[in-house]
Amino acid sequence: MNVAWEExxxxxxxxxxxxxxLPGWDATVGLxxxxxxxxxxxxxSTLREGAELRAQVEALTGGRxxxxxxxxxxxxxxxxxxxxxAGAEVYGAxxxxxxxxREADALRTDAVRQGVDEHAAxxxxxVLVTPRHTVSGEWTLDLGGRQVLLANVGPGHSGHDLALxxxxxxxxxxVVFCGDLVEESGEPQAGSDAxxxxxxxxxxxxxxxxxxxxxxxxxxxxxxxxxxVRTQRDELARRFGVS
Numbered sequence: 001m002n003v004a005w006e007e008x009x010x011x012x013x014x015x016x017x018x019x020x021x022l023p024g025w026d027a028t029v030g031l032x033x034x035x036x037x038x039x040x041x042x043x044x045s046t047l048r049e050g051a052e053l054r055a056q057v058e059a060l061t062g063g064r065x066x067x068x069x070x071x072x073x074x075x076x077x078x079x080x081x082x083x084x085x086a087g088a089e090v091y092g093a094x095x096x097x098x099x100x101x102r103e104a105d106a107l108r109t110d111a112v113r114q115g116v117d118e119h120a121a122x123x124x125x126x127v128l129v130t131p132r133h134t135v136s137g138e139w140t141l142d143l144g145g146r147q148v149l150l151a152n153v154g155p156g157h158s159g160h161d162l163a164l165x166x167x168x169x170x171x172x173x174x175v176v177f178c179g180d181l182v183e184e185s186g187e188p189q190a191g192s193d194a195x196x197x198x199x200x201x202x203x204x205x206x207x208x209x210x211x212x213x214x215x216x217x218x219x220x221x222x223x224x225x226x227x228x229v230r231t232q233r234d235e236l237a238r239r240f241g242v243s
């Protein structure tokens with residue numbers, strides 16, 4: 001039996017499209033339902049969190065499993081739950097696969113530093129899943145009855161930023177999952193792997209793909225519109241001294 005989005009703590013964004021704001025770091029996880037496939041955008045910060053998401057998706061869909069995963073960028077709160085989704089096809093920006101393999105120890109250290117239980121971080125990194133499919137430009141996925149677009153619009157927040165664009169089959173507003181290229185609940189975070197000089201251009205590409213009427217879903221925080229994204233783009237340009 002299917003459960004309503006809100007009953008499972010999810011925010012419905014359109015027909016077969018929603019997101020959940022996870023506790024702790026307020027990270028967004030996106031969900032897109034097609035007739036033949038189920039796509040999850042990011043997977044949480046631990047295997048336990050990933051398992052909770054898996055159970056929620058099954059409740060929402062009457063027992064369907066996640067078939068596709070898109071990882072927005074290589075930070076612990078977005079990727080460490082992936083291993084619980086056995087058999088899912090995993091996508092990421094080009095180079096993400098190599099980076100996750102190379103930087104697994106650093107990923108674990110950062111997770112623990114940010115408050116993840118040491119055992120939970122160790123457990124997740126030990127079975128870390130890297131993307132099988134890497135996106136260098138754009139990649140259209142057919143989920144059955146609807147198509148979605150994966151777009152490598154970075155670098156910016158990281159060196160491997162992947163956005164997800166979900167058109168409305170009935171002509172309504174497109175839903176754009178931005179990852180941490182856009183943040184609403186606080187100032188955008190620029191860590192050691194950020195590429196600030198190219199971040200404003202990444203948001204220009206995001207706006208070019210989504211357009212003025214789209215619904216933009218930040219990596220952290222409430223849903224925003226194109227005007228918010230443009231304002232944040234200009235603030236980042238001033239902050240980092242780029243045009």
